[in-house]
Amino acid sequence: MEFASLAVLSGLPENDPHRAVGLPIYATAAYSFEDLEDGAQKFATSQGYTYARLQNPTTAALEARLTALEGALGAVAVASGQAASFAALLALVRAGDEVVASPGLFGGTVGLLNQVFGLMGVRVHFVAPEVEAVQGVLSEKTRAVFVEVLGNPSLELPDLEGLAQLCEARRVALVVDNTFGAAGALTRPLSHGAHVVTHSLTKWASGHGSILGGAVLARETSLWEHYPQFTTPDAQGRIPVEQFGPRCFLERVRQLGLSLGGMVLSPFNAYLLFQGLETVELRVQRASQSALEVARWLREQPQVAWVRYPGLPEDPAYPRACRYLQGGFGSILTFGLRGGIEAVSRFMAHLKLIQAPNVGDARTLAVHPWTTTHSRISEEARRAAGVGPEMVRLSVGLESPRDIQAFLAEALASVKPVVHED
Ligand SMILES: *Cc1c(COP(=O)(O)O)cnc(C)c1O
Numbered sequence: 306m307e308f309a310s311l312a313v314l315s316g317l318p319e320n321d322p323h324r325a326v327g328l329p330i331y332a333t334a335a336y337s338f339e340d341l342e343d344g345a346q347k348f349a350t351s352q353g354y355t356y357a358r359l360q361n362p363t364t365a366a367l368e369a370r371l372t373a374l375e376g377a378l379g380a381v382a383v384a385s386g387q388a389a390s391f392a393a394l395l396a397l398v399r400a401g402d403e404v405v406a407s408p409g410l411f412g413g414t415v416g417l418l419n420q421v422f423g424l425m426g427v428r429v430h431f432v433a434p435e436v437e438a439v440q441g442v443l444s445e446k447t448r449a450v451f452v453e454v455l456g457n458p459s460l461e462l463p464d465l466e467g468l469a470q471l472c473e474a475r476r477v478a479l480v481v482d483n484t485f486g487a488a489g490a491l492t493r494p495l496s497h498g499a500h501v502v503t504h505s506l507t508k509w510a511s512g513h514g515s516i517l518g519g520a521v522l523a524r525e526t527s528l529w530e531h532y533p534q535f536t537t538p539d540a541q542g543r544i545p546v547e548q549f550g551p552r553c554f555l556e557r558v559r560q561l562g563l564s565l566g567g568m569v570l571s572p573f574n575a576y577l578l579f580q581g582l583e584t585v586e587l588r589v590q591r592a593s594q595s596a597l598e599v600a601r602w603l604r605e606q607p608q609v610a611w612v613r614y615p616g617l618p619e620d621p622a623y624p625r626a627c628r629y630l631q632g633g634f635g636s637i638l639t640f641g642l643r644g645g646i647e648a649v650s651r652f653m654a655h656l657k658l659i660q661a662p663n664v665g666d667a668r669t670l671a672v673h674p675w676t677t678t679h680s681r682i683s684e685e686a687r688r689a690a691g692v693g694p695e696m697v698r699l700s701v702g703l704e705s706p707r708d709i710q711a712f713l714a715e716a717l718a719s720v721k722p723v724v725h726e727d
Pocket of ligand 1: 482
């Protein structure tokens, strides 16, 4: 089946006693056992429902739908995108290991690598997500190369297939944060060779800016046979690759992230995300069309110094966007105002679009990354992440593109065009 069909048909209940068409919400903390043997069996094999920190049928339906949409082996849903990055990395690295990451990653991911994994004895190399740069820092100890499908807000697009080939040859997991890939509606990195995909479902999957959620997905691979945590006995004396085969990575994510880490997603949120996925492709296509129109229009405005949008042919990300993105170029664009931060301050004061630090909402959201989302990192790190003081980020929503343009025009009118002396 194709994406549009999977989005509405996958994960639906099959054995509901009332033949419910929609997904029931299982509001329960625990599940009962038939007898002593039943309980013992479920605890011994980790199969079946025992306690909702580990599994819930509503969340399992969401996991099945995400698995279908990303073409994955399986998925583990967690409480947020931050939890997804955390759980994926916890399953991959141990003290003494190394991670290669892009400096343009989401701020929370950079913080997680530096302030959590760094302190736990994991060395992190920040280099551009390009084959040559990554190759230069790979070592025997590297366990993960972490990139984003579209840098936020740098909008850089890594060479996914080149990195996947390199990682495969060096037996290192390529982890792609596919939040901006909109649950597979824009791109499916596993089909380009990534081993693991993470998501903030808070963004396009939810689609309404109403709740938080995240997920870790993986494809079938023999990579885990080269990781000591999967080839040596676990706490129960089992060898994970023998017990679970290629699912051992996802089992470890569930064990460390959910069972021990408690990063569990509420079944109410799982229900909303399950429903959000039914329209994600439609929403992303619509918002992509609007974003392209707005980007083209912004490019012509005298107050605007530059525009970055992967769908503009002159954009550095355009060739890779044509190769890796389908069904649109996404709903995020950034632009720089002439006159720097003073111009941005006037612009934002007159902007009637909502100003909020989120993306993938039904509404268009504007934000000034320099003073908000990226304000807690050094100026140097901000610039390395592609953020300058003159930059505004727009997450284009579902309004009419003409109305979005009218709001932007009104705010731009408050900014004096700078006259060039050339
Ligand atoms: C928002 C975001 C996250 C974090 O997700 P939360 O759901 O807010 O925890 C991670 N990666 C990217 C690319 C994001 O945009």
